[in-house]
Amino acid sequence: MKLNIEGLLVYFPYDYIYPEQYSYMLELKRTLDAKGHGVLEMPSGTGKTISLLSLIIAYQRAFPLEVTKLIYCSRTVPEIEKVIEELRKLMEFYSKETGESNNFLALALSSRKNLCIHPEVSSLRFGKEVDGKCHSLTASYIRAQRHSNPNLPVCRFYEEFDAVGRQVPLPPGVYNLDDLKDFGRRKGWCPYYLARYSILHANIVVYSYHYLLDPKIADLVSKELAKKSVVVFDEAHNIDNVCIDSMSVNITRRTLDRCQNNVDTLQNTIHKIKETDAAKLREEYRRLVEGLKEANVARETDIYLANPVLPDEILQEAVPGTIRTAEHFVGFLRRFLEYLKSRLRVQHVVQESAPQFLKDIFDKVCIDRKPLRFCAERLQSLLRTLEIADIADFSAVTLISNFATLVSTYSQGFTIIIEPFEDRTPTIANPVLHFSCMDPSIAIKPVFQRFQSVIITSGTLSPLDIYPRILDFRPVTMASFTMTLARTCLCPLIVGRGNDQVALSSKFETREDFAVIRNYGNLLLEMSAIVPDGIVAFFTSYVYMENIVASWYEQGILENIQRNKLIFIETQDAAETSMALEKYQEACENGRGAILLSVARGKVSEGIDFVHHFGRAVIMFGVPYVYTQSRILKARLEYLRDQFQIRENDFLTFDAMRHAAQCVGRAIRGKTDYGLMIFADKRYARADKRGKLPRWIQEHINDGSLNLTVDEAVQLAKHFLRQMAQPFRQVRSTPATKGTEQVSTFVVWKGRWRHGYRCLNLAFQSQQLNNFVA
């Protein structure tokens, strides 16, 4: 169907459109018009992806000079593939409707592991191995050496691509990873490099977050993407953690040992080269004197995405003399390494800021701040000069040099914590140096600065206003959309008491309480008797789950549950978990029924969907607060309070609720799906917790579903499940418009729709208020 969104002609490849999709597009268009950033929340299963794609592509076609590229960032490879499939559908619709073959190029990009077609390299199991092997076949100096020695192994796909592929652009079309591989095989070109090269002129790029947020990768891949791009972060509810992880460094004794080996290898290689090819080192020296001028020019002319590891100031200067020659630099690294080793020999926990660390290192081993800042660049240069084939071996020393650069560059936003042992095992010495980023805005800042529009979207982004604050940007639109439903297919229940009126809560004081554990067991037992097929239960942590399950076993609750359903448990071992998941699904499929016990923030809670019978109920035992005794978290909370005026409690609750919402949201993956959402903790009934749930869940929580006992919840659940089991006529009682040949004008519907709009307005108002305050 064709839609008219404020004057923009949008092709939509389905016959029906939900009102929330329409309003989503409307908001999106306004964001693009204003050339600003946006935060949009819409529940999963309402066609978020297709709304995004069809509007942005329509915009691209209407204003080719305003928006040149869409960069769609998703989290996992299956999600990337899903986006590409939607895109394919849209493109087919376009060519059917307009009758002309469009010249859009859309492609997915993933790691070498997923794209390599070299028979030997692609058979390697780990991504790092593939990367290393590939590098050893395709690095420029290897290929240069090959001119003199043709017996060296080489990747014929890369050679072919290098010889021909760059001149011939990828023909327009939609390419997923397999399409790229097929195309590569046909032409004999390397799909990975072809894709990396093609994203520069592609209209739509779909890839993982890390290609944009992780400075090490972004520098390689996304540096040259056009400024007039729209960047979309899908499933972005955890974006702050991704940012923080990409900037944080953890150093253990193992890292240091490996680093020591790396440094020794460097030393040996330098000696060897000095005997054979001293001119090369001299050439490098000359280049370093001139400094990083080129990088500076490029950044000024706005060609590159800025790299947060490469701060502006160092671009202006030459590499300092103390680390300019290769030997001196290796000596410098040695000293730095020894210093780190001495720091790791502590007996008690140390927490210090970056300036304190710098002062200490200056006092102890006389290392200045300036050479530290150049460390990362200098190492890259050295590795290039020494023609080291397998970069993967040098990950340890790269990590250390990145750490050196970061610690000397940012005086704020980072903290250094050295822990001699883990809290749980105080007798086993396992010193770790956490260099932890506390400010997610550092990693994402270049993205906001460089690109015209950045859209942050997910099914669970409530409360919306916190994201702009922690990511430090000013959105032009913030909106939350609800789900219009033909029937009430979700049933959130807050169970606050056991049948014996004992308050249910996972809070610290009652964690060991026998009565609470028994009541939790009773809840699961009762639910296992009335919920068909699959139940997913989430605990707040692995430790808590272990305690409770052990206790249930002793009380015989597990045995009773097993009469109704089989029990599977998620563990920290990935292989074990995927095995459990497989068996769980089998048990749901053949009618035996199963319960999956898993952990909020675990693999299951983030990435696995439990559609239809795989998840008829989700039970959330307790509020999934992050482990608050962690020093890293404490430091981050302190930082948030000081820098962004976000109170600790607010942030903790926000974080807990977004994970809870993620967990319970696993069960509803579309409008035909249905499921129970059971929040088993009395604290959920409080307004501050409840108010932070996404609006599409909040809407269905009424006074009758607050602070229930187990029995009451069972009654409500039984009724709900019977209602849902009635044959579901696919009536489009949701106000949906049927597409016509003409551009359909939009009708404002009554009821729910108007309500949705009112909430939207409220969001606007509160945002305006924020701006006013700011």
Place this chain on the structure above:
Amino acid sequence: MDEEPERAKRWEGGYERTWEVLKEDESGSLKATVEEILFQSKRKRCVYVCVCVLIMRHLYVVIDCSRSMEDQDLKPNRLTSTLKLMEAFVDEYFDQNPISQVCLHRNPKKHIAALKKAVDTVCVGEPSLYNSLNQALQSLKHMPGHTSREILIILSSLTTCDPANIYELIKTLKSLKVRVSVIGLSAEVRVCTVLTRETGGLYHVILDESHFKELLMMHVKPPPASSSSECSLIRMGFPQHTVAALTDQDAKPSFSMSHLDSSSGPGLSLGGYFCPQCHAKYTELPVECKVCGLTLVSAPHLARSFHHLFPLQAFVESPLEELQGDRYCQACQGELKDKSIFTCTSCHSVFCVECDVFIHDTLHCCPCCIHSQVTPL
């Protein structure tokens, strides 16, 4: 106004906001809505479609007697309630399908007795869908192809303990054209959805007791026949009921063949149905002759099964205002008060809602049509 059948006790049901259903019209009156509701409740009828059906049915009813049957959400508990409804079902079933069988027995009385006995069963353990289906299948697969093979499962439990892969069994059922229907007492179970979808059966989950009854009664109607099912001629006997005249001194009381194996029931009697082939005596029809294996039915039985083949056409609904002439129902002669009337497509007689339902559900023929056929004679 007729009260809806009480669902257990009022306070045990969910919280109902009955007033929210009511809507005021422009003048602020509630009359229109109230009438609408009344009308809807009267008109709970199925759509009558003409389909080819099988009139000889073989139906296996499997009742789950697992632990979950003890649940008290149906009063007094699920098992008792189910069995009570099953008695009604068996009666209705034989009334509508006299020449069919439930669990390979023709005698409704036997079933009811068995059901009564089952009330005292203690429900323990987990059910196995696989085992029950397999057992039913073992007997059903020997049934001739012109009859339907059906299994009706009343499933209360949400879990099943199977000795083997149930999906293999579903394939077998499908290939043998066994139609499996399930009535769930608690919630939708995936494996039942697949089972019924694959074998072409119905899957329903009850809301409450009255809904349960409704769903059961749905299974009284024979299922539509698939075009592939074979047709064949069957030998049937139509014995006359003969009672020896009281004056006849030679008449000797004799035993009915059907009561020979059971100690209970009436003993000697004078009259009865005599098999036209072997002269065995039976007191009740329909029955399969124990001696020569002939199916014995009476003509009205056959006729009642027959109406499934030629169902009465649905009457055309039209608003009362359009009616010309007298506003009287042709059947009950009462005044037409409801806003809709129903017209027979062949004789154009007008009926009210109640009579329409009665004619379609019970009579199965339009009284006016029959009346007009008779008059020319």
